[in-house]
Amino acid sequence: MYKTGLLVLTRPLPVLKSAVQSVLEEAATVVSNTLYVHIQPSSSSDTFKIRNVPCSKDFRCLMTQLYSSSASLCNNLDVRILLNNVSNLPLERNLKFDLKRPCDIVLIDNQLIADEFQNKSKSLASLMKDGLKGPAEVHTLSMPADSQSSMIEDDKVESFDNVVLGGTFDRLHAGHKIMLSEACFLAERQITVGVTDENMNRKKTLCELITPTEKRIEGVLDFLQDIKPCIEHKVVAINDMFGPTISDPDLQFIVVSEETKRGGEIVNEERQKKGFTVLKQHVIELVVDSCHNQYEEEKISSSSSRKRLLGTVINPIVPNRNIPSSPYVIGLTGGIASGKSALCGRLEKLGAGIVDCDKLGHEVYLNGTPCYNTLVEQFGDEIVGKNGEIQRRVLGSIVFSNPEKLQLLNRIVWPEIGKLAEDKIKKHAENGKEIVVLEAALLLDAGWNNLVHEVWTSVVPPGEAVKRMMDRNNMTEEEANKRLKSQLSNKERVQRSNVVLCTLWEYEYTQTQVEKAWSLLQKRLTERNSEHSKY
Structure with a gap:
């Protein structure tokens, strides 16, 4: 297999459209990572040169077909259709391939051109802007012969100097590529892209897993510069649905x-109010996701992509060499009402030992413990009830209105809970447990992540957490929101976690996530043990 390939398609467009599936399937057997596609229909068998291709309906159709088919036929490949030579305007002579990634193999649908390319040092290298970074193989595709009827090509499509579009563009998928490529296909001078910022994404599914705005902008720019470097690219963050559309005449x-067609109409209404020209528009059809399950959308979407991340490792696991390698300890955290206890119950059924830090928190307050004596010394006898035990409600009223006293309480209590947790983990090890889950809402706050090998986080949207607190704890909405805001946010937890789970949906879907996470954990442990056995 070759890491990066350049697919050169020279047959008439109707022939190419009918051969998309076979071409992609063959390319997927040769290329593993990035597949650049150069389309130059009806090229003669003379010496190959990159030439101008006008914008046409057939070209647009082929481009869309290649991207949408790649999602189901070769989803592992990053397909990028080159558009530097596609224009209704005359282009500079001696165009060359301007690829960001070094090309390892060239796949061609024409045997005569393939034979010409075999002389790499003269022909193929001369077509690369920076030459060939290394030796590149040439592979001829299996293609049927052209028929006379296939030589007929479609009408031209009007192009424009300045084209605009907007979106989230989280983890570029085939749908994004179709939209961005359509804009590049029609743009002669400049393409403007608005990328939604965090505030606009708050209501999106699993917004905590959306890539940071800067990274999404970088991803869009990288794609645009790869497929059509000859035009100007303006990629900006937007905090409303309009972005540059109502400021750039x-x-x-x-x-x-x-889905966003109505938004385009609203944009034009605003432009008319400002005296700007109305934007012509092209509507991209949604791409069907042939691989979706019952819990995902029927169309290819970033939401489905984020759901597929649940239960997988999203942030690298850094080995914790300060604790024993066995048992393997998972720190499970999450905000209030995020479903931590329910997840622990599921993991326990799969064989994990459970340590509940909330219960340990009650133990450290008991009369006769070192923590009890220190708390009475620091906060006075008023926190002790008639039964001789610490009244946590009274203590809470003292510390929650005084940040300094709250910090003092945490400095006293958290280390003691940590010691009890270590003891519980050891007992599970003595009882033969290979995996132990340390459940703690304050895992990251208290630094107990130093006691674990991996951090897993349970998340639900803030609105769902508030609803659960109101139903379960009989809190008012104001009380629930106040409690929620006093904790780390979902985003902060996710950034410091290795695995994320979500209990928002059906029982069965949560179980699917847990089983997936458990299975992948078993695989990681097997690989780790295999590595250790080598030494």
């Missing part, structure tokens, strides 16, 4: 999806 065309 020079924009001419907008690319929207079926």
